[in-house]
Amino acid sequence: MSFKLIYKNKNTKERAGVLKTAHGDVLTPCFVPVGTLATIKTLSSEEVKACGAAMIMTNAYHLYLRPGRDILEKSKGLHNFMSWDGPIMTDSGGYQIFSLAALKKIKNGGVEFTSHIDGSKHFLTAEDIIEFQSILGSDIMMPLDECLHYPASRSDAEDSLRTTFDWAKRSKAAKMKNGRQSAHQLLFGIIQGSTYRDLRKCAAEEIVGVGFDGYAIGGVAVGEPQDLMHEITEHTADLLPEDKIRYLMGVGTPLDMLGAISEGIDLFDCVVPTRNGRNGQAFTWDGELQLRNAPFKYDFRPIDERCDCHACSNYTRAYIRHLFNTEEILGLRLVSLHNIYFYVKLIEISRKAIIENRFQKFREEFEGRYNNRG
Amino acid sequence: MSFKLIYKNKNTKERAGVLKTAHGDVLTPCFVPVGTLATIKTLSSEEVKACGAAMIMTNAYHLYLRPGRDILEKSKGLHNFMSWDGPIMTDSGGYQIFSLAALKKIKNGGVEFTSHIDGSKHFLTAEDIIEFQSILGSDIMMPLDECLHYPASRSDAEDSLRTTFDWAKRSKAAKMKNGRQSAHQLLFGIIQGSTYRDLRKCAAEEIVGVGFDGYAIGGVAVGEPQDLMHEITEHTADLLPEDKIRYLMGVGTPLDMLGAISEGIDLFDCVVPTRNGRNGQAFTWDGELQLRNAPFKYDFRPIDERCDCHACSNYTRAYIRHLFNTEEILGLRLVSLHNIYFYVKLIEISRKAIIENRFQKFREEFEGRYNNRG
Numbered sequence: 001m002s003f004k005l006i007y008k009n010k011n012t013k014e015r016a017g018v019l020k021t022a023h024g025d026v027l028t029p030c031f032v033p034v035g036t037l038a039t040i041k042t043l044s045s046e047e048v049k050a051c052g053a054a055m056i057m058t059n060a061y062h063l064y065l066r067p068g069r070d071i072l073e074k075s076k077g078l079h080n081f082m083s084w085d086g087p088i089m090t091d092s093g094g095y096q097i098f099s100l101a102a103l104k105k106i107k108n109g110g111v112e113f114t115s116h117i118d119g120s121k122h123f124l125t126a127e128d129i130i131e132f133q134s135i136l137g138s139d140i141m142m143p144l145d146e147c148l149h150y151p152a153s154r155s156d157a158e159d160s161l162r163t164t165f166d167w168a169k170r171s172k173a174a175k176m177k178n179g180r181q182s183a184h185q186l187l188f189g190i191i192q193g194s195t196y197r198d199l200r201k202c203a204a205e206e207i208v209g210v211g212f213d214g215y216a217i218g219g220v221a222v223g224e225p226q227d228l229m230h231e232i233t234e235h236t237a238d239l240l241p242e243d244k245i246r247y248l249m250g251v252g253t254p255l256d257m258l259g260a261i262s263e264g265i266d267l268f269d270c271v272v273p274t275r276n277g278r279n280g281q282a283f284t285w286d287g288e289l290q291l292r293n294a295p296f297k298y299d300f301r302p303i304d305e306r307c308d309c310h311a312c313s314n315y316t317r318a319y320i321r322h323l324f325n326t327e328e329i330l331g332l333r334l335v336s337l338h339n340i341y342f343y344v345k346l347i348e349i350s351r352k353a354i355i356e357n358r359f360q361k362f363r364e365e366f367e368g369r370y371n372n373r374g
Numbered sequence: 375m376s377f378k379l380i381y382k383n384k385n386t387k388e389r390a391g392v393l394k395t396a397h398g399d400v401l402t403p404c405f406v407p408v409g410t411l412a413t414i415k416t417l418s419s420e421e422v423k424a425c426g427a428a429m430i431m432t433n434a435y436h437l438y439l440r441p442g443r444d445i446l447e448k449s450k451g452l453h454n455f456m457s458w459d460g461p462i463m464t465d466s467g468g469y470q471i472f473s474l475a476a477l478k479k480i481k482n483g484g485v486e487f488t489s490h491i492d493g494s495k496h497f498l499t500a501e502d503i504i505e506f507q508s509i510l511g512s513d514i515m516m517p518l519d520e521c522l523h524y525p526a527s528r529s530d531a532e533d534s535l536r537t538t539f540d541w542a543k544r545s546k547a548a549k550m551k552n553g554r555q556s557a558h559q560l561l562f563g564i565i566q567g568s569t570y571r572d573l574r575k576c577a578a579e580e581i582v583g584v585g586f587d588g589y590a591i592g593g594v595a596v597g598e599p600q601d602l603m604h605e606i607t608e609h610t611a612d613l614l615p616e617d618k619i620r621y622l623m624g625v626g627t628p629l630d631m632l633g634a635i636s637e638g639i640d641l642f643d644c645v646v647p648t649r650n651g652r653n654g655q656a657f658t659w660d661g662e663l664q665l666r667n668a669p670f671k672y673d674f675r676p677i678d679e680r681c682d683c684h685a686c687s688n689y690t691r692a693y694i695r696h697l698f699n700t701e702e703i704l705g706l707r708l709v710s711l712h713n714i715y716f717y718v719k720l721i722e723i724s725r726k727a728i729i730e731n732r733f734q735k736f737r738e739e740f741e742g743r744y745n746n747r748g
Contacts, residue, residue: 044707081692083689083693315457319457322412322445322455326440334418
């Protein structure tokens with residue numbers, strides 16, 4: 001068993017656990033920074049590690065296009081390539097194929113698409129994507145799936161579920177066929193079903209029936225209202241086996257993550273800390289700050305006085321505002337670094353609170369302060 | 375005396391020394407990385423320090439426009455503002471006023487110009503620029519000067535020398551008038567005179583006659599042929615007192631720096647390692663590499679196998695090429711970092727060779743290998 005549940009209160013849903021991977025243990029709940037193109041944007045692997053991140057996420061679709069299979073094969077996988085010796089998850093890139101690539105078409109157990117980079121034509125089966133992730137050597141592979149945007153019609157959601165289920169079975173078979181080469185890699189199943197509770201139930205039964213090392217909830221945070229996102233997350237998490245890790249794809253803000261922990265989620269990945277960081281938005285224990293704004297002109301405090309990240313230990317809001325004003329790259333770096341540190345720390349502290357059976361109190365206090373009601 | 379000559383061979387011109395500043399000693403010869411806007415582009419202050427850089431350079435004109443005087447005053451100077459506790463030189467920005475600002479006009483002991491950022495009108499006297507540098511709290515201040523591009527007519531060069539000499543005297547007087555506030559700051563004199571040997575001689579006599587803590591050779595590397603640059607540098611260096619530090623402004627490539635050391639130069643500043651680094655050009659002991667080029671696609675060696683900088687210890691040419699291909703910021707960082715480290719190391723090793731009386735042999739070997747003749 002790759003996942004071990006360490007603590008679960010009887011009356012609430014938050015959980016603490018440990019996931020064993022080929023590159024080390026991951027304590028859960030855990031926030032996983034996203035490095036789509038084999039780099040957490042603006043940061044070095046050493047900086048991400050120094051932030052306390054246990055695991056990172058990259059994207060098979062993007063890496064298939066650039067740098068491409070041959071370079072990753074010759075570099076003996078992604079860990080070597082990007083100089084990250086901890087666990088790596090690889091998203092299949094299904095979401096990106098459907099959102100970025102042009103002229104995509106589902107056929108023959110896979111998807112035909114034209115690259116968003118150069119318009120070149122590609123056809124990849126569910127099996128191809130598993131094989132590519134085995135070349136990447138990621139610790140956790142994701143199967144190809146179809147992720148619909150919100151709102152989706154019931155019939156689209158049903159069609160999409162059939163495709164996703166077919167690909168899930170093919171992916172598992174491809175992994176088994178890979179034998180020893182993929183033996184150290186975990187494969188998660190993805191539960192789709194849009195906002196239809198009965199379709200989510202049906203998808204969970206089917207995917208869990210096939211049997212995977214962990215389960216991902218996909219197709220949330222795709223445009224639906226926040227309440228509905230949490231409702232669907234909780235509903236779907238409730239359908240999953242307790243002894244397997246649960247991964248909520250692409251979520252989210254600090255408040256969303258604490259909400260999802262309360263709904264029984266163990267893993268999160270999200271581009272928000274780096275994407276918003278590059279835009280000057282910092283996450284702090286006192287809420288969100290837009291550091292480009294005028295009030296920070298003469299503010300010689302660190303981004304967050306409670307934070308001991310590298311950026312907060314050395315630089316002020318006024319300096320970072322100057323860096324953004326002058327389009328200096330160090331500004332993007334410092335806020336991205338702080339945000340990753342903050343996300344990792346928030347989930348670490350949440351884990352401690354779970355184990356000490358005071359998570360709901362912690363969450364309430366955090367939210368009060370974060371929303372400036374504290 | 376702020377400068378002490380440690381070693382000088384009788385038959386050659388290379389020198390080793392120590393410059394004492396308010397923020398620590400600088401061993402010379404020394405390469406000074408340029409952080410125009412209070413950041414060495416793409417790098418943190420800690421990274422620049424870890425590269426071994428003893429001193430950095432910023433630019434008064436740029437900092438006067440952004441972040442502006444009030445922020446720098448409130449932050450109690452540049453060292454605090456940018457979190458750099460070593461020595462800082464500040465260029466007056468004369469060169470930038472004449473090259474970047476529009477509608478500049480010399481009048482009333484100063485220069486009127488419109489900002490290259492927003493077109494706003496400004497008038498700064500030589501005294502204003504000293505006063506601003508005293509607010510910056512730099513360890514070495516430079517006076518306002520006029521730097522002509524090559525080629526310059528003799529009459530333009532003569533006019534320009536008169537202006538520069540007038541500003542030099544006013545700058546020194548302004549510094550003296552500042553009293554205790556600037557007592558810990560060194561002020562250098564700048565020798566101009568374009569490519570006219572007699573004007574250089576005249577300028578050196580006048581400027582040295584006024585008396586400064588060190589002497590800068592300006593108006594080289596402004597478009598003239600390389601041979602002429604070295605001829606003028608050597609000619610001008612020969613005119614300077616042996617017991618004062620000599621600073622060659624804005625130079626240069628590794629080969630230019632070793633040449634200038636042979637001509638008796640102690641200090642260099644140059645944007646080349648970072649500017650070219652952001653373009654994918656790496657400096658190595660085996661010459662220059664353009665890492666975006668196809669031959670590096672499958673090259674899993676570090677940028678330079680002889681280098682132990684952070685980039686070379688952790689990342690490969692193939693990975694860095696991928697980062698440039700995908701416009702990922704980490705690529706700019708890694709090559710900038712390596713280049714700064716290489717420049718600092720090259721001059722450090724040159725210093726050791728000078729002290730051990732084998733600099734010319736070292737230079738010859740370096741050049742052979744650098745030009746791939748070694």
